[in-house]
Amino acid sequence: MSTADNILVVDDDSEIRTLLQEYLTRHGYRVTAVADGPAMQQAMEDARFDLVVMDLMLPGEDGISLCRKLRAHSNLPVIMLTARGEQGDRIAGLETGADDYLPKPFNPRELLARIKSVLRRARSLPQNLELEDVRLFRFGGWRLATATRQLQTAEGVAVPLSGAEYRLLSIFLRYPGTVLSRDRLTELLRGREHKLPFDRSLDVQVSRLRQRLRDDGRGSGVIRAVRGQGYVFALPVEVER
């Protein structure tokens, strides 16, 4: 490990910002603390972070919305701070799309433990690789050659893929084991945002890709739907450069 991990804290309460700034710095992290969404955007333009700790309740745009936006174009891990057991907001836990959450008030030690756990998990996943670097992907007997864009079964039979199918598969192959939201997948696939609130076209693409992979969508196949979250590629992937 070269340098300390860089953590971005987003909370409108200055007490908490100060507490976390001190505590996390004392434990060997680099910390930037800001109060709201816009300041967060700014901070993220200025520096690269390894993890975000965010309050669910923020003035202006709330944490869920910020988290969703973040997730639409990055893998940055997020830990959400939530109000404890209040009846008002029903959405309290992992439904926020965060990697982990912690109800307020909390002992900073506990936050530290979760930060470590989330970072460890993030690092255990394959690092972002550029598609250009990879010549061949292997997964569960299948092979995908990038040069020819050809998919082969375990028996060596070539399976034709359309352009979108190939792109979608290669996206999944770059993030095996990571839950990708529909927003994220759509952006990676088409380079633009979802338009309609109930756009199902991504699901249809997934369904088509599944047919190519002989994955019936039920049972625990290759591409698994995670209810309310998105899709995961469920097989281990080997890459050949």
Add this chain to the structure above:
Amino acid sequence: MSTADNILVVDDDSEIRTLLQEYLTRHGYRVTAVADGPAMQQAMEDARFDLVVMDLMLPGEDGISLCRKLRAHSNLPVIMLTARGEQGDRIAGLETGADDYLPKPFNPRELLARIKSVLRRARSLPQNLELEDVRLFRFGGWRLATATRQLQTAEGVAVPLSGAEYRLLSIFLRYPGTVLSRDRLTELLRGREHKLPFDRSLDVQVSRLRQRLRDDGRGSGVIRAVRGQGYVFALPVEVER
């Protein structure tokens, strides 16, 4: 467990000190009760404590400040007693650094529950998400493969599990022989706390899981209800990594 947990109560109201001293002692804790900051410092030099219960409002130096000082050099769990009337989020800032808080006036039983919960959390830090290390669980002839999320009977027949069923089962498999309260199960299952006072949806999930496991809920089956406590997974579990 060697000796009883040692709890330090800091409150200027002598009635509360007496009440807590009695109540917590009766429930098996060692209790020291003091009235203010200086007495607290003194007590902490004389003995080692496992948890502090502190009034937010104290004569002289208040609870926030004491808690902050404490945090500067220790992780000792703190439960803060606060005046009622503030909304959860507004108040959350005040207990910055505390592990939990309880609005006054409070039911001693509620405090007891929080003490137990805070102590449990403080002691079992690395328990949150470490399921991924296990490849296979075996219990009473059944097998659960984590990679494919597939459950198999002793005869090798695959039994489909929904997402929630799989998660609930894997929670039980992580704590075989341990009674898990409904609150705890709900939190582990859904990543948030119980909201409704008489929420039976967890029981329904257990019931559905039992159906998958061909456990009729009567007799001494796989998942046993413990009246007034919660549920236990009643079979021995073998883990394969």
Add this chain to the structure above:
DNA sequence: GGCCTTTGTATCAAAGTGTAACAAGCCGCA
């Protein structure tokens, strides 16, 4: 046995997911 609390589960409604079918666009080619 009454009476109350706790647990088990059928049933319902809402939300989420899978995919067939359609339609619009694109491409190459005669």
Add this chain to the structure above:
DNA sequence: TGCGGCTTGTTACACTTTGATACAAAGGCC
């Protein structure tokens, strides 16, 4: 230019999952 084949976005509908509710069954206590 017009035609057929392919690709891809959209819509529609069936099906699954899940949380909630209601009520029956079981357990305790007097």
